[in-house]
Amino acid sequence: MTGLAITAHELTKDYGNGRGCRSITITVGEGEAFGFLGPNGAGKSTFVKMLVGLIRQTEGHGTICGHPIGSLEARRHFGYLPELYRYQEWLSGEEVLQLHARLCDVEASEAKRRIPELLDLVGLGLRGKDRVKMYSKGMQQRLGLACALVNDPPIVFLDEPASALDPLGRRDVRELLRLMKAQGKTIFLNSHLLEDVELLCDRVALLNNGQILQVGSVADVLHETSRWHLRVGGFAPFLLAWLQEASGLTVRLLEMAAEEDSVWLEAELEDDEQIGWLNALVIEQGMTLYEVKKAKTKLDEWFVSSVAGRSHRGERE
Numbered sequence: 001m002t003g004l005a006i007t008a009h010e011l012t013k014d015y016g017n018g019r020g021c022r023s024i025t026i027t028v029g030e031g032e033a034f035g036f037l038g039p040n041g042a043g044k045s046t047f048v049k050m051l052v053g054l055i056r057q058t059e060g061h062g063t064i065c066g067h068p069i070g071s072l073e074a075r076r077h078f079g080y081l082p083e084l085y086r087y088q089e090w091l092s093g094e095e096v097l098q099l100h101a102r103l104c105d106v107e108a109s110e111a112k113r114r115i116p117e118l119l120d121l122v123g124l125g126l127r128g129k130d131r132v133k134m135y136s137k138g139m140q141q142r143l144g145l146a147c148a149l150v151n152d153p154p155i156v157f158l159d160e161p162a163s164a165l166d167p168l169g170r171r172d173v174r175e176l177l178r179l180m181k182a183q184g185k186t187i188f189l190n191s192h193l194l195e196d197v198e199l200l201c202d203r204v205a206l207l208n209n210g211q212i213l214q215v216g217s218v219a220d221v222l223h224e225t226s227r228w229h230l231r232v233g234g235f236a237p238f239l240l241a242w243l244q245e246a247s248g249l250t251v252r253l254l255e256m257a258a259e260e261d262s263v264w265l266e267a268e269l270e271d272d273e274q275i276g277w278l279n280a281l282v283i284e285q286g287m288t289l290y291e292v293k294k295a296k297t298k299l300d301e302w303f304v305s306s307v308a309g310r311s312h313r314g315e316r317e
């Protein structure tokens, strides 16, 4: 079994205004990609700041590679891209990386070799000599990613690593994260880009109002009863009641379809084999069956349905 890269036990930050994080307990294994999700103001950045030792917890404890959070030893084991990054604008990208390398005790010869590689890796290879003041927001974010990797750490904490990037930049970051994962790095990712999280992460946690609502593997949290979508013509409301009665399944009207005066129905089956039987029932009632497809649950649907109806902090207050 691989070891634990990150542990948090009842980690709490109380800002004194009832906000922050409450009693968060999680573990992240070595080499795991862990997605930390939640609505604006849920407490994601606060939690990461405690783990990387930027703010002190009010209660609880945690470790990074077995070392207490906040300790120098813990700090040697990770790189961090903050949500609000800002680099010395009078320095060039290369100089910012040299500074970070020195702060991380990277040997000068190693830094000399690594920095051009890192600039290439994040797509700044041709702009390393330009001053940060000349960089766009997206370029600064790319520089931040390079800074997080400057000492080749086993763990990276990335707080919204693609928030300033255009779709091409986002694709680059997705690729970079995949590469980091393939290299065996542990990735702790705060992100609102749920499609990327779904592709990359092994497990996710969902935070709301400073507390964990759910933790699980991506496969587990997306596991649902088998849902199918059927596009049918000749639909009338009484047929829905009949279908439900005859099949004993939950069938609902989803929406009007764009084509052929038809509607989309959604059925929750007990297992996928029932679909042939349901199709036969639809046809038996004189409806026309145009299309049948399995509904794919996405992480964003899970996110929305998990926090729906709960109060949020932040933008919705």
Ligand SMILES: Nc1ncnc2c1ncn2[C@@H]1O[C@H](COP(=O)(O)OP(=O)(O)OP(=O)(O)O)[C@@H](O)[C@H]1O
Binding pocket: 015, 017, 019, 020, 038, 039, 040, 041, 042, 043, 044, 045, 046, 047, 083, 313, 314
């Ligand atoms: N220094 C602080 N003092 C007081 N309250 C704070 C402080 N920093 C954050 N908060 C509050 O704590 C809560 C959590 O903030 P945090 O930045 O951790 O959320 P988040 O989940 O990262 O949000 P987002 O997705 O918008 O980045 C918010 O209600 C915020 O207003």
